[in-house]
Amino acid sequence: MDRFEVTGGKKLSGSIIPQGAKNEALQILCAVLLTPEEVRIENIPDILDVNLLIELLGDIGVKINRIDRHTAVFKADDINIDYLNSIEFRNKSGRLRGSVMLAGPLLARFKTAYIPKPGGDKIGRRRLDTHIIGFEKLGTRFEYHPEDGFFHLDASQLKGCYMLLDEPSVTGTANILMAAVMAKGETTIYNAACEPYLQQLCKMLNRMGAKIRGIGSNLLTIEGVDYLGGTEHSMLPDMIEVGSFIGLAAMTQSQIEIKGAGIEHLGIIPEKFRQLGIQMEFRGDDILIPEQEVYEIQSFLDGSVLTISDHPWPGFTPDLLSIVLVVATQAKGSVLIHQKMFESRLFFVDKLIDMGAQIILCDPHRAAVIGHGREQKLRGITMSSPDIRAGVSLLIAALSAEGKSIIQNIEQIDRGYQYIDTRLKALGADIKRI
Template sequence: MGTFIIEGGHALKGDIHPQGAKNEALQILCAVLLTSDPVTINNVPDIIDVNKLIDLLSHLGVKVTKNGTSSYTFQADNVDLDFLQSEDYKILGRGLRGSIMLVGPLLARFGQGFIPRPGGDKIGRRRLDTHFEGFIKLGAKFRYNKEEYFYGVEAEELTGTHMLLDEASVTGTANIVMAAVMAKGITTIYNAACEPYLQQLCKMLVRMGAKISGIGSNLLTIEGVSELGGTEHRILPDMIEIGSWIGLAAMTKSEVTIKNVAYDELGLIPSTFRKLGITLERRGDDVYIPAHKDGYEIQNYIDGSILTISDAPWPGFTPDLLSIVLVVATQARGSLLIHQKMFESRLFFVDKLIDMGAKIILCDPHRASVIGHDFQSSLKATTMTSPDIRAGISLLIAALSAKGTSTIHNIEQIDRGYQNIDGRLKQIGAHIQRIS
């Protein structure tokens, strides 16, 4: 288990380049199974979750060619369907939440898809019903081995239909779209997720020959085709990482420029951080954050009531950044209510922040009230363990702002979502050391 040793209290300065988006990469990589032609993917992040999925594709028989530091070509012209029933597949599939999105393209192209109950962050219940209900509506037969927690769907032919999703699940929508693009007839998906990463997947599928309309809305119409071809695709910058760097800059009173952020795809992220009192400027396609030497003040609502920041399906604020907002609020001027609606375990990491001296009241598993210090007192260094990706980066930001030397264990959780994070932070002046 790896560990970070962080000496906090140092201002950072310089440029930082966001990695390719983790959540987009997991969808896009699964889509290479839809064709026997080569598919080239650029701006692939070098992180644990993505590398696990690439390894899993390789075990499935997909030819993987690394073209450069962040570019790969995949060719799924000899997929080993027998591997889907093997113990190795069950072990590899369990270690990655994103493996669930292999099922849709496998079902579409080969008439069968199997997956063990996937792993990932322990942030609360993350059900798979939306995925499999969609497959069933397309005509697949569903089976589940309770002893081995092994899911399967099979169909001789998928048929287009109308479906209303019970929730706007991003991975569920992606999985159903990948199944529907080769179904016979027309499929309409209402209450579809419309995140930029889902839009990216749909645009890539269109370039491969799929017929999809309504991209960017919550109503997708898909006319099935018999086969898809190869393409080249570039993954967007990771909006969660961009939000993390905004929070880091403010919390450490640092002057930072985040380069090439695809600003028009950031949605509510810039305006939400501005509500916390953080100054950020758009400079071309970069985001510049000046050193907040006088701190930052949380806005109240017009009637004077306390600001509430909550998550919602896109174009609402992403749940993956609520942990960042929470930690940034601990040093703000004013108070804030965080309402995490989606996951019931994601706020439990606040105990570590309270140990560091933060003023936080955990109202219930979904809500936390934060009273900012206004930098009148620093957070105190401590020893802690990262419970998941987003809590891990939040604790790292807290440690970089704290007085003294902090230790963070289980940093593999952070590595699952952030590429070479200690190396990149050192380049802008962070005092951080990785110990194996």
């Protein structure tokens, strides 16, 4: 298994372009199953999770013309439904959390689907209840078969309805939405997720002929149609990469320019990094992070310690809490990181403590970080990447640390960040893939 060897303590410089959004790509790629016509998708991130989903689509029978690593044309006019019940499909789809979103378009167009137990990150329990309950309300019957680990879904006819989601799940909303666009009648989804990537999915579906209202809000209304056609779509820049590069610049005391950052879609992300004392300049759609010797964490207006927590959009995305936590270790001041959504996502902090960070893990959801203010630098160690976001957080820590670090299990990083070592080398980082 590959690993990164990183020699830290070097200042970086230059510009970097964020990849296409991973979380958007997983939704958009599943949506190609809704039409027998061609769908052209651009700015596809060349990462393991996305490539695995594209491979799955090909196995199901989707014709794929991969023009280059970031552009492809898909045509789902000859789907092999029987493959969905195969051991091969179970094994492949079970490795990828995003494969659950194949179910919505399959139900809409072919009236049957199979959902494996969720795969992907080891960051705690991820429920399928929102997906299954939503499908049930649209008229789907389901059975769980423990012998093969699949939820078997059947819907002779999907019918529109009103539903109130128990949580604003992004994948749950996307899945239910894709099923509802071809259901009979009108569907209303309240407490829907409203992330920019879900807005992108809605806009794409409308270009295909769907009738979705309320885009960008938590109340979506979908009038079912009988047929969807082809379209073209381009992914937004990945907001998680943008946040990661802001944190990287601050930790390594580097001046880095993020080109084409998609600023209008970043929401509260820049403000959260400003609360850590990180300066940045917006130049059109580019972000310049100037070199900073010291950055100081703000406190609340009453003088109490700052708390940064995750929340459904337009709140702060949970995918950047790991980055914020690492960045805070070298800030001046203290912050409480509260990870509400995943109970195991903070367990990587033991590696940071081994590197010399001052962190108190209060419980599986909260960590208090006492910033060094650079008085004591982190030191390089050997560590393993437990999930995508923690892996990049540890990589950022290693790039700022004194000495050499070894990061193992970097397949987790490759799942979400394309050519990360090559792109960091272009900024001057000392990183080798071994």
